[in-house]
Amino acid sequence: MANSEFILEMLQITKRFPGVLALDKANLALRPGEVHCLLGENGAGKSTMMKILAGAQPMDSGEIFIDGEPVVITSPHHAQQLGISMIYQEFNLSPYLSVAENIFLGREPRIGRSPFIDWKRMYRDSEEILKRIRVDLDVRRPVNELSVAQQQMVEIAKALSVQAKIIVMDEPSATLTDHELVALFDLIRTLRASGIGLIYISHRLEEVFEIGDQVTVMRDGQHVATKPASSMTRESIIRMMVGRELTEEYPKEFFKLGEERLRVEGLSREGAFKDVSFSLRTGEIVALTGLVGAGRTEVARAIFGADRKTAGQVYLDGKPAEIRSPQDAIKNGLGLLTEDRKNQGLVLGMTVRENTTLSNLSALVKGLFINRKFERSVAEKYVHELQIKTPSIEQVVQNLSGGNQQKVVLAKWLFTQSRVLIFDEPTRGIDVGAKAEIFKLMNALVSRGVAILMISSELPEVLGMCDRVLVMHEGRLAGQLMRNEASQEKIMHLATGMSSAA
Amino acid sequence: MAEARTQAFKRALIAYGPLLAALILEIAVFELLGRRQDNPGFASIPNLIRVLGQSAEFGVMAVGMTFVIITGGIDLSIGSLMACGGVVCAMLVKRSGGDAVALYIVAGWAAALVLGALSGSISGLLITRFDIPPFIATLALMSSLRGVGNLITDGKPISPLPDAYQWLGRQQIVPHIPVSVAVFLIVLAGGMLLLNHTQFGRHVRAIGGNEESARLSGVNIARVKWRVYILCSMLTIIAGLILSSRLGAGSPKVGMGDELGVIAAVVVGGTSLSGGRGSIGGTFVGLLVVSMLNSGLTWIGVETFGQQVTLGLVILAAVLLDKLKSW
Structure with a gap:
């Protein structure tokens, strides 16, 4: 099995959560020097697959091979030792520490065997890594002074400093400006050229064609297809992701002004x-x-x-x-549906009902108290009208998918008229x-x-x-x-x- | 509808079940270990009411503290404020010289409540307008109020006071049920209604859950928080009045460290210190677990030092249990 052409193989991965089969014999194979786009709708199983790879969650069954050798990934730390690095949407940087300190966090070089940090070496090594990926940053600056894009570069530098062979990027472009995106793509090409295997997750299909070599589409926890990006079209990808023909992506209607x-x-x-x-x-x-x-x-x-x-x-x-x-x-x-639903639009720990009525509670107050019956009927009405997929109005919104969360925010503003x-x-x-x-x-x-x-x-x-x-x-x-x-x-x-x- | 009710019941069971079980277990253990010839046992109704009476002040404060903690705040000033409330009332009653005592007592209550409203407003002002973290704002108030209480009394308790002063703390309205317990139960019921069935309560939970979302949903953050601190302070004053009445004196030394005991009861009751999650019912059960424990340990002859150790362990156990649940 050794000397495989793949740097990573995940075969027949199955993972069951209470009530859901999150992964159903899913496969993924990554070659060195390849940008592999992992696509699928929310809930298709991408993140679960990646969490298993990162050692953040155990799988129920399946096999993982790295460089053709079977491995059992037991913890995030173990995944790191195996050369797997994750770059999440929310960065894991410590804001008041410097770039260099973040890159070497937990693995600080020391002076001999003393407990003291070898600052000189840490700065020099950090600079070297940044130079390797052609990023110009002062390694002494605290990371909270950096832009989001620069912080991302630090994350990548950190991954390289642990000799990562496999780097997973989860929606890296979501918060970047166009200029920064160009820089990120340049960096990804540099990494690819050095033989690193990259798994790239994004909702933006244009990026797939710009940067992707291979595309794997997942749906409902299953592997749908793996093909070279060049052999696919936007339409064919969407069809595979959704599992049906999407009649219109933009169902624009015109009304009298x-x-x-x-x-x-x-x-x-x-x-x-x-x-x-x-x-x-x-x-x-x-x-x-x-x-x-x-x-x-x-x-x-x-x-x-x-x-x-x-x-x-x-x-x-x-x-x-x-x-x-x-x-x-x-x-x-006026109503505002914020960009950041989780932190500005919803109270995640509250139910669908409570979020729906939050902006207009006074309409539900009879005497001193909230009329619960009325409140429930309001929530039921919007769940039905907006077709919010939720087991009940008493479901905590944290557990809903992004699209359904957005609908709850919309329900809130509809209820305020x-x-x-x-x-x-x-x-x-x-x-x-x-x-x-x-x-x-x-x-x-x-x-x-x-x-x-x-x-x-x-x-x-x-x-x-x-x-x-x-x-x-x-x-x-x-x-x-x-x-x-x-x-x-x-x-x-x-x-x-x-x-x-x- | 029926389904919603079953769900609510299920949630309540998950939320309170383990705590209630712990409480029953506690009472059973003390009942068994503390069997004596002469007495009605630990689990007897009069004894349980006695324990409830002892925890009335704590309970009244814990209701207010639950609101504060659900907004994501904390109020460390309650121990000192409690003492000030008793002192202010006692000073006024002392002036009566034995005439029209009832009138003076009522005036004393009023004056103390005004003090509470004032203190709560100051915390609220510091926290909402000057953006000072609740921990710091109320820590400062805790020290200053303790000082004020000592300054106006010269550090000595105000006594003796007319017998009527002890009505609130000792008088029984129905046999076995003291006024203080009735007050506690009213505050408890009022707190539940306020938190679960009013706009104010919903806003309190929304703020604790996510302040920015609540603000952008049109919740007046400053006003709600302000009211929460005033509520907590007024309830603290009521607790202070009960205590001072029970003692028959207004002492500037009482209530030291009580803020931590109250916070402990709230936390044991499942309210999250990071805000958004909590209930008055939980606080009630949490309080009972803590006070039954203290009283029960005394009952079976374990003294203060042992009680302190046990309380610490119970707090840890409660929080660990909560962690397990959310896992």
Whole structure:
């Protein structure tokens, strides 16, 4: 079995959780010097597979071979010894320690056999590793001063310092700007050239074609197919992931434009954005796009009263609205679906029922107390209407999938009778099938007279779903494009500041 | 609906089952070990009510503390505040000189409650407006309030006081049931309703679960927290009044370290120190486990030092049990 062409083989891996067969005889084989994309909808078993590889979870049955040798991975530490490194979405860095200290955390070089750290060697070795991956960073800087992308580089350096042969990257691109993504891909190519095997997990299919050599698709805990990326198309991948033909990725519908619902004039927040003006009418979905860091989310938060604005005025239905806090915004019929659902949208430890009614509890209060019966009926109604997949309204939202969590957030804003909804990256971390469902719900909302502002970095969905596109560049509105004149190139032109207003 | 109810029952069973079992076990063990010729046993109703009476002050404070801890906060000032409450009331009653005592007592209660509201407002202000961590804000208050109590009394207890002063702590309304126990049970029921069935209670849990999500959902964080600290302080004053009445004196020295005992009861009752998760029912059972333990150990002749060791072990056991559950 030794001298296999594969650096890693996972064969017939089965894992059962109470009530769910998470992995059902799944396979994965990785060659050295290969970028292997692992794809599948949420719940397809990708993360369970990777947790088993990382030694974070035991498997029920199956075999794992590394360099053709059978291994039993007993712990994360053991996985590391076997040359397996994981780079998670949430980094495992210690924020106040320096780059070098993080790279060598737990394996600090010492002066001889003394307990003292050999700082000189640690800095030198760190610099060497960073040089190897062509990253220019001061190894003495604490990592909390670094950008997300730089922190990711530190994670990768850390993986290399333990002589990793197999590196797993879980959605590494989710929080990166386009520039940073280019740098990451360069780095991945460098690693590939040095013979390391990379497993790359992402929801963005474009990246698969740009960086992937092999693609493995999983569905319902099973291995569906492994093929060279070059032999696949976007459509064929989606079909394999979803297991059926996805009729329309962007089910855009058009409605008659009505009254102006929201207008923003000269909105500014020092240090974040300046002089932003636009309006939103009923019957339309307007996109607010731009590069990460252009100030889109900040504009949304200022409109919603979550952050203070330093200048400007917000009008609702033509009348000036004083919005100083989220409470004011909600009273005025605004709703914000944040980008970060888990930390800003939901109270994860609360139930579907409690999250649904949180913003509008006063509507349920009779006398002193919350009318539980009424509350349950409200929650049931939205679970049914939005087709939230949950065993019951008493389910803790932590246990729901990303798409269903997003629907619970939406239910919350529907229950407050919001008439303007701001969706910030509505499909982030949501799989292809659920995306189309969210878009359909947006259509239904617009048909009922809700105006939607959609912040998104995903240009295909911006072009697919929106009637108008606002583009921001470095804190200012760089221009506006109507649906029929918008294209990826034009948007990127505005977003990178290469041309002024269109 | 019926299904929702079964589910709720199941959850309650998982939440309280082990603790209730521990409580029953405790009572049974003390009953068996403490058998004596002359007496009704440890498990007899009068004895259990006696233990309940002894834990009334702790219980009243624990209800307030549960709210604070569920928001993710902590209140270390309650031991000192409790003493101040008793002192303020006792000083006023002492001035009556024996005339219109009832009126003075009621005035004393009112004055003490005002002090509680004030103290809670200060904690709330420091925590919400100045963004000082609750631990630090209430630690400072704990020290200052202890000082204030000692300063206004010159460090000596206020006594003697008219007999009527002991109504709250010792009078029995129904045979065997003292006023203090009735107050405790009312506070307990009120706390449950407040936490589980009002908007305020829901907001408290939402804040503890995820403050930013709650804020963006339109919950007025500052107002809710403010009210939580005021609630806790007012309940602390009620506890202080009960204690001072039971002792028949207003002493600036009482309640030292009680904040930790109260926190222990809340934690044993399954409320999470990181916020969001907890219940008044749990706190009640937690309190009973702790006070039955102390009282039972005395019953079978284990003295204070042994009790301290055992309490420590019980706290650890309770928290470990909780960890196992969430595993």
